[in-house]
Amino acid sequence: MHMLHDQACIVGVGETPYCRAPGSGVTDLNLMLRASLAAVADSGLELSDIDGLMTPIFGASGDELAANLGIENLRYAAQVNMGGASPVSSLQSALMAVYTGVANNVLIPIGWNGYSGMRARDVSEAAAVASPMGPTVQDYYLPFGCNAPPQFYSLMARRHMHEYDTSPETLGAIAVASRKHAQLNENAVMRGRPLSMQDYLDSPWISEPYRLLDCCLETDGAAAVVVSSPDRAKSLAAKTGHQPVYISGVAEGHPYPADDITNRPNIFTVGLTHAAPKAYEMAGLGPEDADFAEIYDCFTFEVLQQLEEAGFCKRGEGAAFVRDGAIELGGRLPVNTHGGLMSEAHVIGMNHIVEATRQLRHEAGARQVENARVGVVTGWGDLGDGSLAVLTRK
């Protein structure tokens, strides 16, 4: 068995309320602090026990977070710069830190005012200046008005539609399932706003083949988790009553070339293609063992693509996999049981880890997957960075 298998647990989760208008009314830093306080309280640890910090990719520095939280003995601070793949990849880094004894209790916060602050469209504009996507986008794509994620990923979606006859209704099924699940989640921004396939098909084009309802939300909010050792998780469980959630397998992967989505030998081979088999091998489990999956859903097609690349079905067979409610609660593989980025909130995928933890603790209320023991969480970022974690309950 892999030396890191089951060597750390998620012991605490925390979220702020998620909202759009009028906005959170506080700073990104404040949001992340509140999520962090909630996660540490949930774990049963004291703030002084936190000695490791995975610093967020934007919104606040590690120094600011540690200063506010009174973390006097920070022994390990590191950043994983993989966009929306960062939270799941950070589980890997936290696991390594805990296993090696570099840190005992690692806090991973992330969050932003994605609605009231710099909205996604502004980030894309800023990207044109600061170029976090890299010089390839700026010097080779931007002159042709291709500068933002829905545009980059639409190129893959259209190619998939061409090669595999993927239909708009296939993408619509993903949007509809997320929205259905959000109706069972009190913190979901789209609770109370159900969505039909016709609503989906009637929504306006953003970047064809993406419609408005192929896109994730712009929201304000933050989420955080705490990772600790299995022994500590067991003693904390006696105090908190929360079942330890094991990081049984986790891996990150990068597409080649990472900075240019157009010149990949196969445009569907992304970071997750490499990460998924590694994570399953480490877990000693496969996609067929998953009771549910929380798939990074920046856009509908990315869910389809990740279901394929994570091995839930073969490449090109995603349409058959998501048909007939198979990814809804009660179906073969419930996907994004909280509503995801598309119907709960865009918390850069940390909300997927929080939801998976709640499912495995059997604390998911009306949307609980019965007797859930194995959950898969993915992250997706930048031009196709990927990560996958297999989380389990013993």
Next chain:
Amino acid sequence: MTDTASAESGYYLPLPRLRGLTAQWYDWIKQHDLRFQRCDHCERWRHVPREVCPGCGSVDWAWQRSSGKGRIYSWTTIYRSLHPDFQDTPYAAVVVELEEGPRVMTWIVDRGPDDLEIDMPVEVVYDDVTPEVTLAKFRARA
């Protein structure tokens, strides 16, 4: 769309930063000559420009002339611009695969977004958008 973009004065769309290998690539295009790097050792073509051949690790390469002919690999039609300068919508950002293998982001000058098809044959045309920069665009070919 190219008419607006090619207006002699006041070209307002974002331009590449001309530095390093990027400056060299665009300088060939300014001479109406589409070229890509080809490895001297393993003869692999590459784009976007890289210092080292990703295939064999050789640092020896030359700018080799492309036929300028290719096919549409994929595209997206942008209705909701995510950049303040690109408000003339809809427009299609198109990926063309050249005969030699490299793929480039571009525009198709003689077809609207609704008249594009994957694998459609296209050939390069040169749009001198400013005195400093020419963009390689494409048009349909038989």
